[in-house]
Amino acid sequence: MMDRYTFLQKVGIYIAIAAFLTFVLLPFFEMFRVSLRPLDHLMSTPFRFWSDDFSFAAYKQMWISVPLLGRYILNSIFIATSVTTLTMIVVIPAAYAYARLQFPFKAISLAVFLGVNMFTGAVLLIPLYRVLRTLGLLNTYWAMIIPGVAFLIPTGIWLLRSYLEKIPRELEEAAYVDGASRMYTLRRVVIPLAVPGLIVVATSVFIGAYAQQFLFAIAFNNQREYQPLPAGIFEFVGYQQVTWNEMMAASLTGILPVMLIFLFLQKYLIAGLTAGAVKE
Amino acid sequence: MATLDLNNISKSFGNTRVLHDIDLAIRDKEFVVFVGPSGCGKSTLLRIIAGLEEASAGKIVIGGTDVSNAHPVDRGISMVFQSYALYPHLTVFENIAFPLRVQKLADADLRTRVGRAAEILQLTDKLDLKPGQLSGGQRQRVAIGRSIVRNPKVFLFDEPLSNLDAALRGDMRVELSQLHRSLDATMVYVTHDQVEAMTMADRIVVLNKGRIEQFGTPMELYHHPATKFVAGFIGQPNMNLLPATVKSVTSSGITAVLPGDAVVTLPVEPGTVRQGDQIEVGIRPEDLVAAKGLRATVQVMERLGGVSITYGVLPGGTRICAALPGDTPVREGDTIDLGVPVDAAHAFDQSGAVLRRRNAPQIAG
Numbered sequence: 001m002m003d004r005y006t007f008l009q010k011v012g013i014y015i016a017i018a019a020f021l022t023f024v025l026l027p028f029f030e031m032f033r034v035s036l037r038p039l040d041h042l043m044s045t046p047f048r049f050w051s052d053d054f055s056f057a058a059y060k061q062m063w064i065s066v067p068l069l070g071r072y073i074l075n076s077i078f079i080a081t082s083v084t085t086l087t088m089i090v091v092i093p094a095a096y097a098y099a100r101l102q103f104p105f106k107a108i109s110l111a112v113f114l115g116v117n118m119f120t121g122a123v124l125l126i127p128l129y130r131v132l133r134t135l136g137l138l139n140t141y142w143a144m145i146i147p148g149v150a151f152l153i154p155t156g157i158w159l160l161r162s163y164l165e166k167i168p169r170e171l172e173e174a175a176y177v178d179g180a181s182r183m184y185t186l187r188r189v190v191i192p193l194a195v196p197g198l199i200v201v202a203t204s205v206f207i208g209a210y211a212q213q214f215l216f217a218i219a220f221n222n223q224r225e226y227q228p229l230p231a232g233i234f235e236f237v238g239y240q241q242v243t244w245n246e247m248m249a250a251s252l253t254g255i256l257p258v259m260l261i262f263l264f265l266q267k268y269l270i271a272g273l274t275a276g277a278v279k280e
Numbered sequence: 281m282a283t284l285d286l287n288n289i290s291k292s293f294g295n296t297r298v299l300h301d302i303d304l305a306i307r308d309k310e311f312v313v314f315v316g317p318s319g320c321g322k323s324t325l326l327r328i329i330a331g332l333e334e335a336s337a338g339k340i341v342i343g344g345t346d347v348s349n350a351h352p353v354d355r356g357i358s359m360v361f362q363s364y365a366l367y368p369h370l371t372v373f374e375n376i377a378f379p380l381r382v383q384k385l386a387d388a389d390l391r392t393r394v395g396r397a398a399e400i401l402q403l404t405d406k407l408d409l410k411p412g413q414l415s416g417g418q419r420q421r422v423a424i425g426r427s428i429v430r431n432p433k434v435f436l437f438d439e440p441l442s443n444l445d446a447a448l449r450g451d452m453r454v455e456l457s458q459l460h461r462s463l464d465a466t467m468v469y470v471t472h473d474q475v476e477a478m479t480m481a482d483r484i485v486v487l488n489k490g491r492i493e494q495f496g497t498p499m500e501l502y503h504h505p506a507t508k509f510v511a512g513f514i515g516q517p518n519m520n521l522l523p524a525t526v527k528s529v530t531s532s533g534i535t536a537v538l539p540g541d542a543v544v545t546l547p548v549e550p551g552t553v554r555q556g557d558q559i560e561v562g563i564r565p566e567d568l569v570a571a572k573g574l575r576a577t578v579q580v581m582e583r584l585g586g587v588s589i590t591y592g593v594l595p596g597g598t599r600i601c602a603a604l605p606g607d608t609p610v611r612e613g614d615t616i617d618l619g620v621p622v623d624a625a626h627a628f629d630q631s632g633a634v635l636r637r638r639n640a641p642q643i644a645g
């Protein structure tokens with residue numbers, strides 16, 4: 001691509017990016033700083049930004065203070081992965097139907113999906129609780145997975161539908177003329193071409209699933225072994241004191257695997273924005 | 281036997297009627313070209329034949345069987361799309377093999393058939409590449425390859441060459457004609473390029489506003505255009521259509537006054553034309569000669585070497601185009617005489633229908 005920006009414009013862009021990144025990353029930096037310091041330093045006045053006894057002690061101590069921490073981290077990943085998988089299984093055919101087929105109430109149902117999304121999970125907690133109790137799913141993994149899937153399907157459909165619409169219709173017509181069924185075409189033509197779009201959607205679903213599990217966990221589950229990290233972290237809140245440094249260390253450790261996955265996926269995410277150039 | 285008959289095909293999108301009672305009988309192994317201006321319904325008609333679009337009324341019969349409600353595969357057709365519609369994530373081999381994979385053909389059989397198609401289309405050394413790594417002409421050949429592996433009875437092409445540059449288009453025209461001969465199949469080919477139509481077709485269907493204007497061999501359309509529309513559409517450069525007033529109708533034809541008061545007697549059947557009527561006289565640029573007759577002021581000369589395409593105006597402002605010999609000593613701004621060869625001239629009545637010529641040449645081919 002041509003270099004379209006002047007030097008001054010570039011400086012401006014970098015300043016803006018730096019400001020944005022500072023805003024986003026400062027909390028993480030603060031978490032990391034807190035996790036490295038002994039607890040009594042954190043409460044000292046006047047507040048000291050720097051101290052000389054940084055250590056990774058909290059990263060060892062946290063596994064002892066909260067013995068189930070490893071389990072919580074795995075639970076978090078397990079729940080978010082299950083939610084993402086189930087959501088994608090539903091979203092792919094649904095988005096394809098919305099992108100390509102004509103059926104009654106198409107526009108209205110799509111709008112209703114978006115409308116439902118306006119209610120946060122919090123508003124629906126009590127009805128959801130009753131539903132899950134009736135189904136006998138309280139205090140199981142399902143209690144955190146099913147509501148998660150339900151709330152993420154609408155955005156998934158909206159995102160993927162617009163991506164699928166960009167795949168040239170002629171490719172599917174060609175497959176149809178050659179005798180391929182809808183499902184065969186979906187499997188061999190549409191999905192392979194939609195991979196970048198699928199990764200983008202799956203990523204946003206995964207992030208959504210990670211973010212919302214706290215609410216469903218504290219509302220629908222009191223089984224300790226099933227708790228995800230955001231709920232499990234509450235165990236650092238003791239009767240006498242909150243071990244902030246260990247809590248921050250645990251949070252960062254819990255996010256780490258997810259971060260690594262995203263680092264790996266990043267190149268696909270960026271490719272997803274430019275791929276799909278199917279014909280000139 | 282793969283004859284293709286269209287019986288009274290009509291098509292409406294909502295309230296707009298885009299095809300009107302299309303009746304057509306295409307013979308076995310014929311190469312038929314649908315030609316017409318943009319939006320006249322060529323693609324729609326082809327898609328109806330393919331089974332991608334449903335006709336609002338009418339019947340499609342292929343090889344004597346009514347296939348109006350059949351799946352494309354059961355119709356025995358295959359189609360090549362304007363944009364090639366290649367699968368960008370599959371190799372050339374898998375693209376060509378796609379229809380066979382759908383049929384779940386055994387692997388060995390599949391390999392021989394793809395291999396044979398690749399050989400015909402000179403793609404053997406390209407089989408492992410992806411479409412993105414091919415040139416436009418090669419992509420076009422892959423699209424054709426995908427359509428021939430299934431041995432369909434009827435091939436449908438929708439403007440397959442329109443994405444190629446002029447030189448490549450010329451080459452592909454020849455290749456497609458050869459392919460038609462070697463495959464011995466019925467082919468229906470859509471284009472808006474009349475040169476493609478003239479050079480490749482056994483017979484041409486001229487479509488205008490969803491109706492068939494004329495169906496005939498290229499030379500029939502050239503010498504006997506049924507309507508003013510066909511006359512203006514077929515032939516390069518386009519036929520001149522000059523307004524004229526009928527002076528008298530006699531047994532030897534129609535005597536008419538052309539712009540600039542030139543009087544000519546055309547040997548045509550007068551039909552319902554009467555003295556005093558307005559008609560249009562059609563003269564092909566290549567039939568005009570340097571002789572007494574029309575007087576034109578030359579505006580633009582295009583010297584192509586062998587011929588000089590001369591654009592001028594007649595008194596009264598009517599434009600005229602003449603194909604004169606290459607080294608005609610004429611300059612822009614000159615006034616020239618153009619003789620009207622009455623035997624080669626066409627006449628159209630006010631409805632645009634042709635008046636039959638009596639001295640038309642024998643049609644070659």
Ligand SMILES: Nc1ncnc2c1ncn2[C@@H]1O[C@H](COP(=O)(O)OP(=O)(O)OP(=O)(O)O)[C@@H](O)[C@H]1O
Binds near residue numbers: 293316318323325
């Ligand atoms: N799906 C559709 N819905 C509504 N109108 C349509 C549809 N498809 C085609 N038309 C209309 O039908 C008419 C014929 O279209 P068609 O594509 O057959 O033209 P064409 O002769 O192939 O033109 P071109 O040379 O530009 O490809 C056009 O006026 C077009 O607007």
Ligand SMILES: [Mg+2]
Binds near residue numbers: 322323324
């Ligand atoms: Mg078209």
